Amino acid sequence: MVSLKVVETKSGFWYFGWFLLLLLCFVAVAFLGWQWGVVNKGYFETEIAQLQQNNQELKQQVAELSANSLNLDSREKIAQASVQQVSDDMGELQQKNNLLEKELTFYRSIMAPELDQAGLTIESLELSPVSPQEFDVVITLTQVKKQDWYLKGQLKADIEGEIDGKISKISLQSVVQEENWSNDFSFRYFQKMRARVLLPEGFTPSLIKLMAVTTDKKQKTEREFPWKLTENL
Structure with a gap:
């Protein structure tokens, strides 16, 4: 006895329908992506502009800190030089004073009649x-x-x-x-x-x-x- 198997065949309209459905889904996703980009474009542009401004401000602060550091370093060097100059001047004055004391003692030894x-x-x-x-x-x-x-x-x-x-x-x-x-x-x-x-x-x-x-x-x-x-x- 011979059994018969029924094979269902799909027409071209069935395939065309699925293709049309997929195409509509793709178009819908693309449209939604475009809409999301349009809606958020201003937000990202604002964020980028803010970040650029923050970056510029940070650069300016770094430049100011560098300038202040150089000024402090220069002031410290000037202060050290001033202290050294004062120390040198004091040493020179002390040396001159010692010489004067020596000369004074010398003249006293000559002029003082009470010495033996x-x-x-x-x-x-x-x-x-x-x-x-x-x-x-x-x-x-x-x-x-x-x-x-x-x-x-x-x-x-x-x-x-x-x-x-x-x-x-x-x-x-x-x-x-x-x-x-x-x-x-x-x-x-x-x-x-x-x-x-x-x-x-x-x-x-x-x-x-x-x-x-x-x-x-x-x-x-x-x-x-x-x-x-x-x-x-």
Whole structure:
């Protein structure tokens, strides 16, 4: 016995209907998307404009902060420079004050009659380096005010030290650079005897011995100083 199977066939109108339906759905979705874009276009444009404005404001704030930072840095540098200048000025004034005090003490020692010091005196020795073996030397001789006559005489100075590990002694006059330098003195209250000396290569000075004698041999004084450099002459 033969069974029969019925096959349902769809017409072209059925397929065309489904195609038309899908096309209408696509058009509807596209239209809704377009409408959504139109409705929200102004919103996004406003948001973009606001973000651009915020970005511009932030850039301006960064620029202002950078300028303020530079100003603060400049002010700090100026303040530091001012503090350093004031410190330098104070140091210079203090140095000048110390020199004035030293000069005042020096003149008081000459002019004050109540002091026990009398007659010819070797007051001080000052040494200032010019080069490793070259020095400026200042020797100050004094007499107090109660003896106000002129003193005349000669100064003898010997520099002691070592050369090649051996103790050696050099006459100051033999190493003085000035051709017309004289060890003669003549003063009423004080005299500073200045000389520039050039020590032999390899000679290391340790002390200087001084002796001043008046021409009439009535006054004689001796004093020795360590070879110690001073800041100011």
